[in-house]
Amino acid sequence: MRSAFRLFLLSLAVLLISACASQQQEEVLPEKTYYENARTAMNAGNFNEAETNLDYLESYYPFGRYAEQAQLDLIYARYKNLDLEGARAAADRFLRLNPQSDHADYALYMRGLASYNLDISLAGRYFAVDVAARDPGEQRQAFSDFSTLLNRYPDSEYAADARQRMIAIRNRLADLEVQAARYYIKREAYVAANNRARYVVENFSSTPALEEALIILVETYQFLNLDKAAAEGIELLALNFPDSDAFDDNRNFTPSVLKRENRSLLNVVTFGLLGN
Secondary structure: OHHHHHHHHHHHHHHHHHHHHHHHOOOOOOHHHHHHHHHHHHHOOOHHHHHHHHHHHHHHOOOOOOHHHHHHHHHHHHHHOOOHHHHHHHHHHHHHHOOOOOOHHHHHHHHHHHHHHHOOOOHHHOOOOOHHHOOOHHHHHHHHHHHHHHHHOOOOOOHHHHHHHHHHHHHHHHHHHHHHHHHHHHOOOHHHHHHHHHHHHHHOOOOOOHHHHHHHHHHHHHHOOOHHHHHHHHHHHHHHOOOOOOEOOOOOEOOOOOOOOOOOHHHHHOOOOOOO
């Protein structure tokens, strides 16, 4: 009897919860109300509230009067909410549903902007983080989005900023290659260091990292006894950076990057993890 009574009470509780949930379901508001609520929240800087109303607007009125503008606002609300992946997804959706929209340039720009900032973690906003040392995958995606924007909409109001960000991305990618070259030099992997430096010279010749890349290139060529290539590198360095610290007062190239350390074989092959 007790078991039957407990089962009855449990069933009754489930029915009561279901009834309460049904009563608490939100009433569907008019399309204009959701839109105006979202705009008011955005103007007040309440992007959580704005995003909620925009989500309702898209769910209940996907082909309504405010559908296209709501999709654009959702990109911005998610971006301001630091939901960068969500902002990028919203931009993708907008471009897929509205390929001929007059606002496609904005969606492309915001997608690039989200990727541009996506590799900077929350910790990076409050602590010193070397952006150039991070995984460049998102930077490359941002560069692609900004490049597409410039190719398709060269007169867009977002073109100038996109162009400047592309320059910053190239500088970051070049710095990353130089940092990798330094790492390989420290591990005495001079061929790998040479390859990284050469990549900067061949692909990022307009970046500030070029000078150091040329110096590394010359020194690794010299170490590898590739005298002709080293001489050509010195000429290129002198042409582009005649006042470089790599030259002494008599304009002679003075190696300073490669400093062979007295390390054991075990230390070299384990990249410094073991041995001395």
